[in-house]
Amino acid sequence: MSREIYAKSPGMPYYLCFMRAEIITIGTEILLGQTLDTNSAWLGQRLTERGVEVCRVTSVSDKPEDIVAALDAANSAWVFVTGGLGPTKDDLTKHVLTDYFHDTLTYRPEVYAHIEALFATMGRVPNSLNRPQAELPSKATILHNAVGTAQGMMWEESGRRVVSMPGVPYEMKRIMEDGVLPLMDKMQSDAHVHRYFVVQGVPESELALQIQTWEDALPKHVSLAYLPSAGFVKLRLTAIVPKSSIDAAHFTMQELSKGLRSILGNSVYTEDLSPLEVVVGHLLVELGQTLATAESCTGGAVAARVTSVPGSSAYFRGAVVAYANDVKQHQLGVGQADLLLHGAVSEAVVRQMAQGARKRLRSDWAIATSGVAGPDGGTKEKPIGTVWIAIAGPKTLWSKCFQMGKNRERTVEKTVQTALNALRSVILEGQAG
Amino acid sequence: MSREIYAKSPGMPYYLCFMRAEIITIGTEILLGQTLDTNSAWLGQRLTERGVEVCRVTSVSDKPEDIVAALDAANSAWVFVTGGLGPTKDDLTKHVLTDYFHDTLTYRPEVYAHIEALFATMGRVPNSLNRPQAELPSKATILHNAVGTAQGMMWEESGRRVVSMPGVPYEMKRIMEDGVLPLMDKMQSDAHVHRYFVVQGVPESELALQIQTWEDALPKHVSLAYLPSAGFVKLRLTAIVPKSSIDAAHFTMQELSKGLRSILGNSVYTEDLSPLEVVVGHLLVELGQTLATAESCTGGAVAARVTSVPGSSAYFRGAVVAYANDVKQHQLGVGQADLLLHGAVSEAVVRQMAQGARKRLRSDWAIATSGVAGPDGGTKEKPIGTVWIAIAGPKTLWSKCFQMGKNRERTVEKTVQTALNALRSVILEGQAG
Numbered sequence: 001m002s003r004e005i006y007a008k009s010p011g012m013p014y015y016l017c018f019m020r021a022e023i024i025t026i027g028t029e030i031l032l033g034q035t036l037d038t039n040s041a042w043l044g045q046r047l048t049e050r051g052v053e054v055c056r057v058t059s060v061s062d063k064p065e066d067i068v069a070a071l072d073a074a075n076s077a078w079v080f081v082t083g084g085l086g087p088t089k090d091d092l093t094k095h096v097l098t099d100y101f102h103d104t105l106t107y108r109p110e111v112y113a114h115i116e117a118l119f120a121t122m123g124r125v126p127n128s129l130n131r132p133q134a135e136l137p138s139k140a141t142i143l144h145n146a147v148g149t150a151q152g153m154m155w156e157e158s159g160r161r162v163v164s165m166p167g168v169p170y171e172m173k174r175i176m177e178d179g180v181l182p183l184m185d186k187m188q189s190d191a192h193v194h195r196y197f198v199v200q201g202v203p204e205s206e207l208a209l210q211i212q213t214w215e216d217a218l219p220k221h222v223s224l225a226y227l228p229s230a231g232f233v234k235l236r237l238t239a240i241v242p243k244s245s246i247d248a249a250h251f252t253m254q255e256l257s258k259g260l261r262s263i264l265g266n267s268v269y270t271e272d273l274s275p276l277e278v279v280v281g282h283l284l285v286e287l288g289q290t291l292a293t294a295e296s297c298t299g300g301a302v303a304a305r306v307t308s309v310p311g312s313s314a315y316f317r318g319a320v321v322a323y324a325n326d327v328k329q330h331q332l333g334v335g336q337a338d339l340l341l342h343g344a345v346s347e348a349v350v351r352q353m354a355q356g357a358r359k360r361l362r363s364d365w366a367i368a369t370s371g372v373a374g375p376d377g378g379t380k381e382k383p384i385g386t387v388w389i390a391i392a393g394p395k396t397l398w399s400k401c402f403q404m405g406k407n408r409e410r411t412v413e414k415t416v417q418t419a420l421n422a423l424r425s426v427i428l429e430g431q432a433g
Numbered sequence: 434m435s436r437e438i439y440a441k442s443p444g445m446p447y448y449l450c451f452m453r454a455e456i457i458t459i460g461t462e463i464l465l466g467q468t469l470d471t472n473s474a475w476l477g478q479r480l481t482e483r484g485v486e487v488c489r490v491t492s493v494s495d496k497p498e499d500i501v502a503a504l505d506a507a508n509s510a511w512v513f514v515t516g517g518l519g520p521t522k523d524d525l526t527k528h529v530l531t532d533y534f535h536d537t538l539t540y541r542p543e544v545y546a547h548i549e550a551l552f553a554t555m556g557r558v559p560n561s562l563n564r565p566q567a568e569l570p571s572k573a574t575i576l577h578n579a580v581g582t583a584q585g586m587m588w589e590e591s592g593r594r595v596v597s598m599p600g601v602p603y604e605m606k607r608i609m610e611d612g613v614l615p616l617m618d619k620m621q622s623d624a625h626v627h628r629y630f631v632v633q634g635v636p637e638s639e640l641a642l643q644i645q646t647w648e649d650a651l652p653k654h655v656s657l658a659y660l661p662s663a664g665f666v667k668l669r670l671t672a673i674v675p676k677s678s679i680d681a682a683h684f685t686m687q688e689l690s691k692g693l694r695s696i697l698g699n700s701v702y703t704e705d706l707s708p709l710e711v712v713v714g715h716l717l718v719e720l721g722q723t724l725a726t727a728e729s730c731t732g733g734a735v736a737a738r739v740t741s742v743p744g745s746s747a748y749f750r751g752a753v754v755a756y757a758n759d760v761k762q763h764q765l766g767v768g769q770a771d772l773l774l775h776g777a778v779s780e781a782v783v784r785q786m787a788q789g790a791r792k793r794l795r796s797d798w799a800i801a802t803s804g805v806a807g808p809d810g811g812t813k814e815k816p817i818g819t820v821w822i823a824i825a826g827p828k829t830l831w832s833k834c835f836q837m838g839k840n841r842e843r844t845v846e847k848t849v850q851t852a853l854n855a856l857r858s859v860i861l862e863g864q865a866g
Binding site: 030031032033034035036037038040041042043044045046048053054055056057058059060061066070073227293295298299300301302303304306307308310311312313316317318319320321322323324326327330331360361362374375376408409412 | 473476733
């Protein structure tokens with residue numbers, strides 16, 4: 001599957017890859033499997049967006065010989081090295097790189113002033129370990145680290161740029177965003193213009209069919225990438241043009257976006273990569289309306305997603321997680337007869353759960369979920385993965401049955417995503433109709 | 434920090450690394466940053482446990498020349514290659530490796546029978562793309578993939594073993610566990626005996642002090658690794674002995690474990706790596722008692738963690754997520770006066786929330802949380818990160834205030850972990866007292 005996706009989304013056509021990059025991550029935690037290498041994924045995304053092809057990612061220990069071997073093997077225009085810049089004596093990257101480039105360390109008072117300022121904000125003063133962090137290689141361009149004491153460094157040698165940054169993700173990202181990415185953009189003769197569309201509730205293969213005609217008609221300088229995740233698909237539209245014609249490109253992208261919107265309509269829930277729970281939150285704030293949930297199979301996961309958004313207390317009232325049937329009766333007012341007659345996983349019960357939550361938690365809208373998450377409890381009529389979702393609103397009561405598959409964890413994840421999108425669709429249709 | 438951890442936990446002393454390994458992951462999704470490389474982390478852990486040093490992880494595209502370059506650079510006794518074994522024509526790994534080892538593909542009827550059997554369980558039959566998956570290199574040892582159609586392959590050449598496996602995590606893990614790890618264990622002259630202790634609620638530095646004397650007295654052939662995560666620390670005790678004296682080693686480990694238990698007591702919540710929610714579940718099942726939650730700042734995340742355990746419906750009754758104050762009043766019976774006088778984030782309110790949940794959801798035990806998750810809402814008296822947790826039980830009412838830091842997401846995560854562990858401790862103390 002993922003292969004097929006890649007076939008459709010090489011980031012951009014190979015002949016456009018005027019720059020190649022590779023990434024070297026330093027630190028034994030990654031080799032020991034104690035740490036997941038999220039830095040490379042973030043770098044890979046930022047570079048791909050710019051048409052820079054990442055051709056290799058290498059993780060090595062902090063032994064000098066391993067670091068040097070990786071540097072020798074790196075033959076790309078850009079080499080990004082992360083990790084090993086901390087203040088403790090086993091952080092060797094700076095020294096290894098300085099030797100590697102026949103460079104020498106010189107003390108930079110302005111950097112030390114920055115380190116002191118950072119410590120001051122924490123009401124502390126630098127210790128003896130921090131002073132050496134102001135000693136930096138003289139041939140290297142220093143890349144300011146606004147949020148940490150370890151500065152970034154960039155050496156240029158025979159057409160190759162080696163950039164060294166701390167392994168702490170937010171420090172690495174800040175150095176890239178403040179210093180490196182703007183430089184790369186300046187160096188590029190071409191501009192890369194992107195548009196994103198996140199689509200919910202349409203399987204990737206079906207999506208590809210829906211937009212086939214539109215996709216086939218894309219101009220040569222525009223490419224489309226499919227980036228699928230659990231329950232949704234991210235579409236990235238990229239135009240690569242000479243910087244001189246960037247305005248024209250923006251216009252073209254606008255027209256293409258209109259075309260895509262007219263095909264996909266409400267199934268696109270964001271064009272700025274906002275998570276679904278944020279989009280739903282904005283919608284409720286606009287309307288000045290509130291939300292509650294009544295959850296069985298999701299066990300509170302919908303409420304947890306909604307409240308993961310800062311400021312959600314403005315529109316989220318609360319939830320009743322009704323795992324036991326008598327809790328469905330007493331806390332949500334579900335009829336005992338319906339529970340006995342139809343069972344907890346049924347349209348009758350999930351609709352009463354939604355109405356009960358709306359009434360008892362005094363919200364404008366309510367989401368209800370009831371399903372068989374498994375691994376046990378499946379029957380012939382209601383196999384594992386059967387999930388009922390209901391949405392109750394001021395003038396609406398909507399419900400639908402879904403089949404979420406055999407994996408408990410994914411069933412909950414997909415149900416949360418599907419339920420939030422169902423609320424969004426019901427609200428939007430109500431506004432339209 | 435992570436450096437310091439590593440200093441304490443190199444897996445094992447270098448001179449014991451009688452085997453070195455490296456990992457090559459194939460697939461452009463990783464380079465594009467679309468997929469996180471979790472396979473390498475899992476392999477790194479399994480190999481480190483066996484005293485095998487992972488000296489390099491390389492991710493390359495599926496271009497044959499990139500795969501070959503990575504293979505040429507790999508100079509370790511074990512080389513693990515994951516990815517690129519799917520049925521579609523851009524999955525080239527098998528063909529590249531077969532050429533690389535001057536091997537030829539031969540059709541294996543027993544493998545095709547296995548593929549047919551797998552499809553039969555899904556009520557389907559293999560298509561034309563699947564048949565070639567039964568064509569496998571003749572010089573390679575075939576590693577049975579019980580859960581997938583792409584078989585593992587192992588070539589041995591001049592003291593180097595190259596193992597190729599699918600990139601699908603559960604297929605790769607299954608092939609390792611069924612075929613490769615048992616073989617590695619058989620090959621080892623030494624046996625590696627492990628004990629795990631997961632410690633909750635003690636910061637790593639403090640933990641190190643508590644067990645310092647015990648740790649300093651460890652026999653030479655036993656090493657201790659600290660593997661910290663959000664809110665807990667995993668301790669791995671490893672004894673490396675000749676296979677002949679494995680019984681003695683087990684005895685030694687038992688004695689050492691007793692010593693560690695007597696120091697750490699209840700702060701160790703598992704010795705078999707069970708997640709905290711599973712440990713709490715077992716405890717409730719043993720007691721034949723039930724649980725409910727009343728959540729404000731965690732917004733349902735405690736309930737979601739508890740219900741992530743299959744079978745949790747046996748002991749979990751439900752939850753009231755009371756984000757709005759009037760929901761705390763009407764659904765949990767919190768006194769309006771206390772809300773006005775002390776505020777929602779207070780001992781008085783969190784205790785009433787726990788008691789209310791216990792009474793209204795008819796459970797033996799209840800967990801309640803109320804805090805300032807941030808980024809807004811902090812005051813001088815109740816800064817962001819202030820969290821009250823209460824536990825109500827048949828004969829107990831326990832409550833405590835914590836400072837969880839400035840990050841909303843981590844505050845929720847730590848509060849869930851801390852609250853579940855508080856329930857565990859209160860139950861155990863009740864049994865002891």
